[in-house]
Every structure is written in structure tokens, then in C-alpha cells.
Amino acid sequence: MPELLSPAGDWKRMEMACAYGADAVYLAGEEFGMRAFAGNFPGDTLRRGIEYCHDRGVRVYVTCNTMARNEEIQRLPAFLEHLEEWGADAVITADAGVFDLARRHAPHVRIHMSTQAGIFNYESARVWHDLGAARVILARELSLEEIRELRLRTPADLELEVFVHGAMCVSYSGRCVLSNYMTGRDAQRGACAQPCRYRYALMEEKRPGEYFPVEEDDKGAYIFSSRDMCMIDHIPDLLEAGVSALKIEGRGKSAYYTAAVTGAYRHAVDAALRGEELPEIWRQEVDKVSHRHYSTGFFYGQPGQYTEDTRYIRRWQVAARVESCDEEGLAELTLHNQFGAGDEAELIGPGMEPLPFTVPEMEDMDGMPLTRPKKPEMRFRMRLPRPVPPLSLLRIPKE
Numbered sequence: 001m002p003e004l005l006s007p008a009g010d011w012k013r014m015e016m017a018c019a020y021g022a023d024a025v026y027l028a029g030e031e032f033g034m035r036a037f038a039g040n041f042p043g044d045t046l047r048r049g050i051e052y053c054h055d056r057g058v059r060v061y062v063t064c065n066t067m068a069r070n071e072e073i074q075r076l077p078a079f080l081e082h083l084e085e086w087g088a089d090a091v092i093t094a095d096a097g098v099f100d101l102a103r104r105h106a107p108h109v110r111i112h113m114s115t116q117a118g119i120f121n122y123e124s125a126r127v128w129h130d131l132g133a134a135r136v137i138l139a140r141e142l143s144l145e146e147i148r149e150l151r152l153r154t155p156a157d158l159e160l161e162v163f164v165h166g167a168m169c170v171s172y173s174g175r176c177v178l179s180n181y182m183t184g185r186d187a188q189r190g191a192c193a194q195p196c197r198y199r200y201a202l203m204e205e206k207r208p209g210e211y212f213p214v215e216e217d218d219k220g221a222y223i224f225s226s227r228d229m230c231m232i233d234h235i236p237d238l239l240e241a242g243v244s245a246l247k248i249e250g251r252g253k254s255a256y257y258t259a260a261v262t263g264a265y266r267h268a269v270d271a272a273l274r275g276e277e278l279p280e281i282w283r284q285e286v287d288k289v290s291h292r293h294y295s296t297g298f299f300y301g302q303p304g305q306y307t308e309d310t311r312y313i314r315r316w317q318v319a320a321r322v323e324s325c326d327e328e329g330l331a332e333l334t335l336h337n338q339f340g341a342g343d344e345a346e347l348i349g350p351g352m353e354p355l356p357f358t359v360p361e362m363e364d365m366d367g368m369p370l371t372r373p374k375k376p377e378m379r380f381r382m383r384l385p386r387p388v389p390p391l392s393l394l395r396i397p398k399e
Contacts, residue, residue, distance in 0.1 A: 002239055002246055004269055005061070005161065006262045009251035010039025014049055016259040017058070019350045019391045021266030024059035026092065027251070029079060031072065032064040047086045059089040064098055065114035073097060080105035090134065093117075103132055110134040112161065120146075122153035125160075135159035135244065140168060140229075144241055144299045151242035159244035164231040165261055165286065166249025168297060227303055230294035232264060232286055235272040237299075256318045256393060257289045260348065281353055288316045288395070315398055319345060320373075322384075322392040329384040332365075339396050340372035347384060349392030357385045359394075 006022035008014035017025045027049065030042045041049050046062070053060045062083055068076065076098060083091060084106040091109050093099045094116035102111050112135040113119060113128045119136045128136055138147060140163055151160060203211055229249070231238065238246065246269065248261055264285035271278045286294075290312045295303035319339040325331035339345065339359060347355040362370040362382045373380045 004265055005245050005247040007251040012255040013258045016255045017262050018056045020259045020263040022262050026061040028063045032066050050086050050088055061090040061092055062088045063092045065092050065094040065116050076101050077105045083109055122150045125154045129155055129158040135161055137161040141298050148241045161245035161247055162243050163249055164246045165229055168226040168229050227295040228292045229297040230286055232268050235268045260285050260289050290314045316395050317398050318393050319396045320394045322388055322390055325388050327387055329387045331384050332381055335373045335378045345394050345396045347394055349388040
């Protein structure tokens with residue numbers, strides 16, 4: 001069975017990944033992960049997060065895939081021993097030294113080799129397998145044909161993981177020094193400032209302050225900015241190629257993104273396994289989260305770039321989150337963004353198709369009529385068009 005692997009940048013995003021159909025999540029402690037500015041799981045929160053996921057049948061992979069410096073490597077053994085004690089399912093590594101420490105200090109935790117390791121060929125994959133890796137996360141620059149050949153030439157028990165959705169890096173397997181040079185934030189230790197998204201111009205030495213646009217085919221000045229990846233229409237091809245795990249990028253993105261994209265790909269994987277076409281409603285879901293213009297990555301050739309701007313496409317936003325709901329559909333919600341009675345909205349939830357409806361009049365927690373909740377994070381009540389589980393979301397189109 002292929003595994004659907006979702007990002008868990010913090011506790012709320014982990015909850016969403018579990019609820020909306022992930023088979024496994026990947027997350028990080030306070031250090032050693034490639035998303036230093038996600039909320040992550042500090043201290044004992046990581047142990048509790050592993051327990052939460054395991055109680056729901058979801059596996060947990062902990063990222064230790066930064067390029068650790070000397071002072072950091074000294075702290076790794078204690079962290080790895082905690083992962084062993086807490087029952088983490090796998091540790092994701094990119095560095096040979098970290099790999100060896102994981103084998104010695106967390107011997108019962110599987111090791112997955114990160115895409116940061118730059119695994120492009122079957123010989124590299126076989127070497128890591130011989131050393132003890134259970135899985136390799138392939139470089140995003142590989143084509144589908146290259147993955148097929150790699151699968152044929154590697155041991156059957158070596159799992160292959162690929163990214164199927166989310167942001168891509170303009171640099172080779174994410175190994176970039178732009179951020180280090182321009183901002184002092186180390187991309188290889190999870191602190192990338194994404195200078196590839198900046199707008200660049202030329203300035204002539206003797207004309208300071210006069211900027212000339214850098215253009216590419218007269219389309220614009222964003223020559224480094226990559227498209228986002230979206231493979232939701234091509235899951236059968238990936239399964240036929242022998243891919244073991246399908247990974248969604250986005251530990252730094254919102255809980256809504258985690259919920260909607262995980263839910264859409266859950267239905268895509270299940271439809272592929274049944275030999276059925278994916279209903280269009282699930283393809284539309286990935287267009288309703290914040291994203292840049294999509295491509296299919298390098299699976300079928302060059303992904304191309306969108307050079308007119310780097311603005312995200314944001315057509316929908318979360319208005320409220322369902323905290324509880326009775327059998328009659330009377331729900332208690334928490335406000336995220338303002339909306340009011342009479343607005344057109346959609347209700348999404350674990351395992352259910354998006355449901356359009358018109359927002360009815362609401363009431364506050366004292367039972368007083370409420371037409372427009374305004375205070376962020378306030379609790380209020382609303383009758384929904386159907387009963388839904390907690391962690392369902394009410395979303396509205398952006399004006």
C-alpha cells in the first residue's frame with residue numbers, strides 16, 4: 001500500500017494531517033529540522049505528539065536532516081536517544097555522520113535518507129540501503145522514467161519516497177547558498193529566507209539608484225522563482241513506477257493547507273488503488289489553498305517557471321474551525337476570519353466532500369443572536385447543514 005505522508009509543522013497541523021487521512025506525518029523537534037521557523041515540537045511536546053499520532057494509527061518521522069555543525073552534532077545523541085525511548089517510527093537524515101549516530105543511539109528507529117542527500121541514481125540508493133537505510137527520499141529533479149529504472153535496480157525492501165505536492169526550490173535538491181550570502185540565514189540548517197522569490201533588478205555603477213528590470217522573454221523579473229508542484233492527477237503513474245510513499249511539502253504552511261491538501265490526496269490515492277478516475281471536486285481542492293502556479297515538477301520534463309510575479313494565488317480563506325458538533329448539526333466554532341450571516345461558504349471536514357451553503361444567523365456562547373462574529377478566536381454557535389466531526393473547517397471566498 002502506498003503511504004500518504006503529510007507535513008506537521010506544529011500541533012494544530014499534526015491534528016489536521018491525522019484527521020484528514022495521512023498515513024504518516026513528518027515533523028521536527030526544536031533543532032535539526034529543515035524548517036526552523038515552523039512551530040515544531042519543543043521539549044516534551046514531541047513525545048506527546050508521537051503518542052497522539054500512534055493512538056490514531058499514524059506513523060511519525062522526525063527530521064534530523066540539517067547539515068549539523070560541530071556544536072550541534074554534540075547534542076544529537078541525547079535527542080536520538082529520546083526518539084528511541086518515545087517510539088518514533090523513523091528519523092530522516094541527510095548527513096553521513098548523523099546517519100551513523102542514529103544507528104548507534106536509536107537502533108530501533110528506522111532511517112530515511114532525506115532528499116537533501118541528493119539521491120539521483122540506483123547506486124547511491126543501494127549504498128544507503130546497504131548501510132541500513134529503510135527508505136530513500138529521491139531528489140526532486142528525477143524524471144518518472146529515472147525512478148522506474150531506479151526501482152528495478154534496487155532491493156525490493158528499499159522504500160522509495162517522492163514529493164508530490166508543494167513548493168519547489170530553484171537550487172539543486174534544495175542545496176542553496178543564496179540565503180546564507182544575502183541574509184546570513186543558513187538554508188542547510190532550516191532557516192532559508194527564500195531570496196529566490198525576491199524581485200531583482202540591475203543597477204549600473206555610475207548611475208546609483210537607477211534600477212533596470214531583469215527580464216526573461218519580456219515576461220518579468222522573477223527569474224529565480226519556481227512553480228509549485230502538483231501531481232494529484234498523476235498518482236497512478238507514480239504507483240506504477242514503484243513509489244512507496246507520496247510526500248506533501250509544507251511544514252511552514254497553514255493548518256488549513258495541511259487539511260485540504262491531505263484530504264484531496266487521500267481521495268486521489270484511494271481512487272487510484274480502486275482503478276477509478278479522481279472526481280473533479282478533489283482536483284479543485286488543491287486550487288483552493290494558497291499556492292503559486294502549478295507544474296508537475298520534473299516527472300515529465302522541465303517544470304518551467306512563472307516569471308510575471310511571485311504572488312501566491314489565494315482565493316479562499318478559513319472563516320472558522322469546528323470544535324464540536326451534535327447529531328443535529330448544532331456546532332460550536334472558533335472564529336479565524338470575519339464573515340456574516342447570508343455569506344456564501346463551504347464546509348470541509350475529514351472524509352467528506354466540500355459542502356456549499358449559505359451562512360445562517362448564529363448565536364454567541366450566552367445564546368444571544370449574532371450575525372457577524374468579529375473578535376479573533378471567539379467561540380460561537382451555528383447550525384451547520386449536516387453533522388460534522390471536530391476539526392472541520394468553514395471557508396469563504398476572498399473578496
